[in-house]
Amino acid sequence: MDEVDNLLSDLTSQMSSVGIAGYQGKCTLCKQNIINKGTYVEASGLRWHKPCFVCSDCKADLTQDGYYELNKKLYCKTHYVERSCDKCATCNQPISDQILTALGGQYHPECFKCVECQSGLHGKTYFGEAFKSYCEPCYHKKFAPKCAACSKDIIAAGENSFCVRAFDNRYHSECYKCVVCSVPFSNDEGKGAIQHKGQLYCKTHYQTVSDS
Ligand SMILES: [Zn+2]
Ligand SMILES: [Zn+2]
Ligand SMILES: [Zn+2]
Ligand SMILES: [Zn+2]
Ligand SMILES: [Zn+2]
Ligand SMILES: [Zn+2]
Incomplete structure (x- = not known):
């Protein structure tokens, strides 16, 4: 009976290493075989079972919000920041003297930079989130809503103050006027905007373009 068991376990271990149909390698976390395509996540050249691709601390699913690696373990952003505390989020070196805490990350003051233009943000106005900090001009360039007519930024003094929302655009x-006659639109009967191929027309000019 023992012999059979041994044989069986030999067989299983052989099977588990090579020759299984669909064998995709070993899971980095649990070291078990990954059998089928579509059941694993690949990141940084390593593979995990989907259920194993979770934060080492809170077991949050990392396929959704991104993963962070620290000492060969995976973490969600929150726990990565917690674990890597006293390490600079930019250069990953320990911070000994002055720690700058901003946007949920910790930095050497000189390492807290705009990810777009690399200008230092220490002591300046900054925007964004951890690992994605922007200086004010870059943030506006990247995230300011754009006018769908002239493609320029809409920098509103107050939300909506200089901007019209229409057709899921701003x-x-x-700029909220007919592209042909430049008559501004209003809410009055027959004075509204009609969208045609991404451009806005008054009722009269919509008829001319839609006929052609
Ligand atoms: Zn696994
Ligand atoms: Zn976590
Ligand atoms: Zn640094
Ligand atoms: Zn910048
Ligand atoms: Zn405009
Ligand atoms: Zn018109």
């Missing part, structure tokens, strides 16, 4: 109020 427009400068001065």
Whole structure:
């Protein structure tokens, strides 16, 4: 009986290493075989079972919000930041003297930079989130809503103050007009905007373009 058991376990271990149909390598976390395509996650050249691709601390699914690696373990952003505390989020070196805490990350003051233009953000106005910090000009360039008519930034003094929302787009109020006759649209009967191929027309000019 023992012999059979031994034989069986030999057989299983042989099977588990090579020759199994669909064998995809070993899971980095649990070291078990990954059998089928589509059941694993590949990251940094390593593979995990989907259920194993979780934060080492809170077991959060990392396929959704991204993963962070520290000492060959995976973490969600929150726990990565916690674990890597006293390490600079930019250069990954320990921070000994002055720690700058911003946007949920810790930095050497000189390492806290705009990810777009690399200008130092220490002591300046900054935007964004951990690992994605921007200086004010870059943030506006990247995230300011654009006018769908003139493609320029809409920098509103207050939300909506200079901008019209229509057709899931935003427009400068001065750009919210017919592209042919430049008559501004209003809510009055027959004075509204009609969208055609991404451009706005008054009722009259919509008829001319839609006929052609
Ligand atoms: Zn696994
Ligand atoms: Zn976590
Ligand atoms: Zn640093
Ligand atoms: Zn910048
Ligand atoms: Zn505009
Ligand atoms: Zn018109």
